[in-house]
Amino acid sequence: MTNNYSQCSNRIYEFITNPQADKNALRVFCYDKRDKIVMKFLRVFLFLMLFFCGELHAQQWVQIPMSFSTGDTFLFGLSASFATKNIGWFTPQNGDLYKTTDGGYTWNLQLRKSGFFFNILALDSLHVWVRYGGYNKWVVFTTDGGAYWDSTFIGPGFSHYYGPLVFFNTTEGLLFDSILFHTSNGGNNWYVKNSADSLFFRRAGVGDFINRQKGWIGGGNPIATDVGYIAKTDDSGKSWAYSGYPTGHPIITGIDAIDTLLVYAVGFFPFSGTGVVRKSEDGGLTWNSIFLPGSGWPLDMKMLDSLTGWICGENGKIWKTTDGGNTWVIQITNTDVILWKISLLQDENVIYVFGDENTLLRSDIVASVRGNDGYPVSYRLYQNYPNPFNPMTIIHYQLYGHGFVSLKVYNMLGQEVAKLVNEMQDAGYKSKVWDAKGLPSGIYFYRLQAGSFTDIKKMVLMR
Structure with missing residues (x-):
């Protein structure tokens, strides 16, 4: 379509010619010059609106089709962990352990047991620990990326083989069971760190340490009670105390400590179905509450830094904050399955979220550039x-x-x-x-x- 203009006095006549028609179709518009400026402004405004809406509603989370070497499909998973943006491990409900080397598209079977794997911890692409439970409790581990797996017996019984695994480096780690164990040789041997048969350990589902001395664990019993707890140690787990009020926390499903003072936790009250974030700026002495929008229990949390973080949960929900947890916005995921595990690869600016029914979501992170002193290197x-x-x-x-x-x-x-x-x-x-x-x-x-x-x-x- 071509536009031709002829001017008459202070009026403009616009002739719009359609060359695709059998004969030229002529439309005449008569309006003031000032009106034409307004029309141009409105055209620019509408263009920008369309541009922005298209840009803002572009898919932020990409779903990766998971293909397993055994040809199986799974209703739900039990644990997962990425070491790099390409290398990770996943265990479904049938007791198998799979590894990917292409960012989650293909998964090859590495281990098959009669029990179940829980709490995969991939410290890097070589060192991986996995809790294993059945009639007895074990830790299986590898130091070569899964070419060979070793195992260490922890104890008998079904109870609490989902407790947290925490490793500070390739040799030193903690294991939460009905009592607290520690290792100093990469998991070949586990020794009692705290022999108290405590609810701190029995009900612990998540934990995070900022250094060898200071850490937090959390959990609860959603069947027996509507409340959970957060506990804190300042002496590498030798002693523990309730962090904040002992009976006022939700069932804690995620903890992420930014430093010795700033700590985030997330959980839910099962009877009300309310999701809530706990934030402490004094190392856990006091906690502020931020309630999550929408329905569904939150199940995991990862913070990129003091401002930006993600929570995943039921009904395909991913919440994101960019203001230090004060507000949380629901992301567009295009799924309604339960999302239960986040793998955040800060050095590679990638985040993965695992969910039921072979669901794996990926999103790239726009990270700020920091100097060696922690300050920006640019405006x-x-x-x-x-x-x-x-x-x-x-x-x-x-x-x-x-x-x-x-x-x-x-x-x-x-x-x-x-x-x-x-x-x-x-x-x-x-x-x-x-x-x-x-x-x-x-x-x-x-x-x-x-x-x-x-x-x-x-x-x-x-x-």
Whole structure:
């Protein structure tokens, strides 16, 4: 379609000719020049809206079709762990142990037992430990990526072979059973670390240590009670104490410690079906609660850093935070199966989520670049999240050096509608929450100025 224009006085006549018709079809529009400027503006606005909607609703999580060398399909899995973005291990409900070397597309059988494998821990592509249970409890392990597997007997009985495995390096680790064991030779031998037959250990399902001395475990009994617990040690597991209030936590299904003070946990209250995040900024002395939106029990949690993290759970749910756990947004996964395990490969900027019915989801992570001292090596303005939003969104940015910083928001007419930052700031990773309450839906621009650095990004307020 071609456009031809002829001008008459202060009016413009637009002749739109369709060369594909048998004869030219002529339409005449008569409008003021000012109207034409408005029409151009509206065309640009609609184009940007369509562009943004297409970009924002692009699939973030890719489902990988899992193919097993035995030809089997499985209703659910019991544990999984990736060591690199290509190498990982998975065990389904039938007691087999599989390995992938192509990022989860094909899985080759490595071990077959009469019992069940639980709690796979892949420290790297060579060193892997797996809890194994049946009539007795064992730990199977490999130091060559699974070419050869060894095993160590832990004790008799069915109880609690799903307790956490924690390794600090290739030789030192902890195993939570009805009592606490430790190893100093990579799992060849396990010795009693704490012989107290404690509910801390019997009901522990998850755990995380920030160093050899300080760590947290959590769990509960969803059948016997509606509450769980978090326990803390400062002496490598020799002694434990309740972290926070002893009977007020949900059933804990995930713990991730960022440092000695900042700790995240996630769980659910089974009778109400409510999912909740616990966040402590004082090493577990006190905890704040953030309730998750939507229905479904959360089952695992992984934090990338102090700001960004993910939770997976029932009904195909993945929640994501980019503001330190204060708000959680449900992701689009295109599945409704139970998602029960997260493998976060921070060094390779990849995250995997395992689920029932041979479900494996993958997403790439956009990571910030840090120097050796932990500070940014450049200035950067990140895309706001969530986007589209209503009415609040978070803007993250990073500063390379100390200086005056300006962060402002503008509407489509270039008018300033919000001044978020207008002050001197030190180098580091920053964030600001913008509340667009009272403003109309549409496209807005936010502009960061720091020294000679300037960047502008677009966001959509959609009510």
